[in-house]
Amino acid sequence: xxxxxxxxxxxxxxxxxxxxxxxDRLGHYPEFRAFFARTFDLxxxxxSEPGFVRAPSGTSYTLAFVGRSGEPFPSGLEVYAIVEALxxxxxxxxxEDLWAILSWMIDGVGSPWTVEDLHATxxxxxxxxxx
Amino acid sequence: MIMDSLEHIDTFRAQxxxxxxxxxxxxxxxxxxxxxxxxxxxxxxxxxxxxxxYRRVIPPLVDAGHRVIVPDMIGFGLSEKPxxxxxxxxxxxxxxxxxxxxxxxxxRVTVVCHDWGGPTGLGFAMxxxxxxxxxxxxxxWAWPTPPAEFHTRLFxxxxxxxxxxxxxxxxxxxxxxxRGVYLSVVDRERFRQEAQAVYxxxxxxxxxxxLTWAWPRWIPLDDSARAQARFTWLEAKxxxxxLPALIIWGREDEVFDAGTxxxxxxRLLPHADGPHMVTGxxxxxxxxxxxxxxxxxxxxxxxxxx
Numbered sequence: 001x002x003x004x005x006x007x008x009x010x011x012x013x014x015x016x017x018x019x020x021x022x023x024d025r026l027g028h029y030p031e032f033r034a035f036f037a038r039t040f041d042l043x044x045x046x047x048s049e050p051g052f053v054r055a056p057s058g059t060s061y062t063l064a065f066v067g068r069s070g071e072p073f074p075s076g077l078e079v080y081a082i083v084e085a086l087x088x089x090x091x092x093x094x095x096e097d098l099w100a101i102l103s104w105m106i107d108g109v110g111s112p113w114t115v116e117d118l119h120a121t122x123x124x125x126x127x128x129x130x131x
Numbered sequence: 132m133i134m135d136s137l138e139h140i141d142t143f144r145a146q147x148x149x150x151x152x153x154x155x156x157x158x159x160x161x162x163x164x165x166x167x168x169x170x171x172x173x174x175x176x177x178x179x180x181x182x183x184x185y186r187r188v189i190p191p192l193v194d195a196g197h198r199v200i201v202p203d204m205i206g207f208g209l210s211e212k213p214x215x216x217x218x219x220x221x222x223x224x225x226x227x228x229x230x231x232x233x234x235x236x237x238x239r240v241t242v243v244c245h246d247w248g249g250p251t252g253l254g255f256a257m258x259x260x261x262x263x264x265x266x267x268x269x270x271x272w273a274w275p276t277p278p279a280e281f282h283t284r285l286f287x288x289x290x291x292x293x294x295x296x297x298x299x300x301x302x303x304x305x306x307x308x309x310r311g312v313y314l315s316v317v318d319r320e321r322f323r324q325e326a327q328a329v330y331x332x333x334x335x336x337x338x339x340x341x342l343t344w345a346w347p348r349w350i351p352l353d354d355s356a357r358a359q360a361r362f363t364w365l366e367a368k369x370x371x372x373x374l375p376a377l378i379i380w381g382r383e384d385e386v387f388d389a390g391t392x393x394x395x396x397x398r399l400l401p402h403a404d405g406p407h408m409v410t411g412x413x414x415x416x417x418x419x420x421x422x423x424x425x426x427x428x429x430x431x432x433x434x435x436x437x
Contacts, residue, residue, distance in 0.1 A: 021303070023295045024216035028348050032294040077295065095303070102296055117286040118296065124287050125306035 003056040004104035006039060010052060010060045010082060017062055017080035020094050024076050026066075033074060035109045036065065042074060053104070055097035057090075059083065092128075099129040133209060136332040142325055146186050149201075151209060156230030157223065162209035163202035163231065167193035170239040170264060172427065173232070174201045177246020177271070179307040179343040180414065181208025183329055184245070187420025188427075195428040202231055204247070206342030207333070214338045219345045221358045225254035232262060239264040241431060244271050245416065247346050250358075250365065257368035265434060267377040267427055268396055270387045270413050273369055275351050275362035281386050282350050297344030302337040315413040317383050322417055369399050376403035377430040379423055381411030404430050 027033040037043055040051040042065060051063035059081055066076030079101070081094055099122070106118045122130040134151075137143045149164040164182055172192055174185045182201035192199045203210040205227050206219060213219065228251055232240065240263050244252040249271025256263045272278035282288055291300055300306045308330045316322045334340045351359045378400070380393040393406035407426050409419035416423060 021295060021298055023298055025348065026294045028292075028294050029289075079295075098299055098303075102299060105295060106290075106293075112285060113290070113293070114285070117290045121287040121290045121296075121300070125291075125300060125304070125310045127300065127304045127306065 004100050005054045007052045007054050007060060009049075010054075012082060014085050015082050016085045018083050018089055019078060020061075020081050020089070021079040021098055022076070023078075026074055026077050027072055030072075031109050031113070032105070033072060035105060036063070036074060036077065039108060040065070046073065053101060056100050057093045057097050059093065059097055061097065061101065096129050099127075133333055133335060136335060137329060140328050140332060143329055146325065146329075147183055149182075149189065154231055154234050156205070156227045156234070159205040159213065159227065160211040161202055161205055161227065161231060163200055164189070165198070165200050165235070167196070167198045169197045170241070170431075171198045171200050171235075171237045172241045172243060172431075173228075173237070173252065174199060174243045175228075175245060175248025175252040176201075176204065176207070177248045178346040179207065179334065179340070180246075180312065180330060181210075181333055183208070183326070183333075184414065184416045185420070188416060188424045191421055191424035192428060195424075197428070197431070200231075200235070200237070202228070204251070204342070206345075209333065212339045212341065214341065216341060216345045216348075219342060219349075221250055221254065221349055221361050224251040225258065228252065228255040229259060232259065238262050241265045241267065241427070243267040243269070243427060245269045246271055246413070249273055250362065253369060254361065254365055256374070257365060257372065260374075263374060265375040265377070265431065266372075266400075267379065267430070269379045269423070270381060270384055270392070270411075270415060272387065272392060272395075273362070273399070274366040274395070275356075275359050277352050278350060279386055279388070279391065282347075283352060288347070292344045292347040297347070298337070301344040302340050305331060305334055305340055305343075307343045308334050308340070312414055312417075315386065316417040317381075317410055317412055318418055326417060366399065372400065373402070375430075375434055376400040377427065378403050378405035378407065379415070379426055380406045380408055381413065381415035381418070382408045383410070383412045384415065386413050404433070 054060050062080040064078040065074035067073045068075035103115050106113050176184045181203045189199050242252045242256045277283050380389040411418040
């Protein structure tokens with residue numbers, strides 16, 4: 001999934017963080033939590049720094065990891081688009097970016113999870129990005 | 132806002148003329164309808180539907196002399212929809228039903244269950260036996276192992292509600308109400324004309340759809356599942372239950388197929404009437420509402436005043 005890249009903290013002057021997706025239960029399947037912990041070195045970094053990725057549209061996204069007492073970290077995840085401070089979101093572009101981020105995530109989580117299954121699921125339910 | 136959207140659907144009021152009633156259970160606002168008089172029948176829906184699923188079941192039951200109560204599960208329909216996944220648990224939803232039944236002081240209740248209305252309704256029944264007269268089950272389950280081979284598959288089931296994928300597909304895109312129900316009825320064209328817009332309208336925004344991906348995550352897939360102990364308890368209680376029971380199933384149900392599920396309910400409740408097969412996939416009420424009402428009414432007639 002070369003079209004999504006982990007990046008260093010981008011410049012944020014003149015931008016805002018727009019919440020576009022939340023997950024309360026990242027460890028529902030523990031391999032998903034492990035993927036983010038591995039990719040962003042979370043055992044060392046903890047809550048001190050979010051993760052950042054750049055998506056196909058060129059927009060950068062903040063991955064804010066959430067901790068919950070009594071549960072392995074991270075327990076949740078919030079995805080924010082970093083966009084021009086006073087401009088509305090391009091919903092179509094965000095939707096396509098999120099789909100790319102999900103594909104990148106599934107690819108990183110690895111077997112038995114596959115990008116092919118994700119895309120087939122998207123096609124089955126006819127979401128716009130698969131049309 | 133949701134009622135405004137529903138009122139703008141031409142066919143809605145003709146199909147759903149029932150007065151909205153509300154009660155607060157465990158701190159949440161629960162919507163229900165309460166029609167007719169007599170011994171109460173509790174009609175319980177599952178994911179991602181609401182009481183509207185029973186729109187063609189309610190009138191014949193009322194006409195047959197029954198009181199019919201149809202709650203919307205907290206998180207669905209016109210009930211309050213908590214914005215956090217941690218608000219939902221199987222035990223919590225069972226307790227929500229107990230809260231409703233006790234506030235209405237219902238007794239001699241017939242509990243009619245579908246989908247997640249099964250684990251919740253049967254859980255309520257087994258923990259409130261003194262209030263329950265009979266059970267009826269449709270396309271549901273009540274045991275701890277994965278309910279169907281379908282639920283163990285990565286495509287499409289586990290992928291659909293995987294971390295982040297669930298909030299995207301079921302939250303942003305509402306795929307269960309928008310597409311999943313449609314795929315799980317027999318007469319899809321009638322469903323599209325009469326019901327599709329209604330099911331979508333009650334889940335208008337991402338956060339209102341949370342339970343559509345939270346419930347799939349409560350289906351036990353192995354011994355470490357959160358609801359494993361509750362389902363084990365439920366199966367054991369049902370196996371000892373002597374409550375009169377009725378089994379109704381959809382002939383075309385591919386997910387909770389009759390050969391596996393209706394048969395297993397019959398083993399669990401060998402005294403049960405049925406299984407009675409009707410036209411229907413998982414959402415069999417969409418295709419066979421009046422027939423289901425007749426089966427329930429006939430079954431209750433056999434119980435008489437007992």
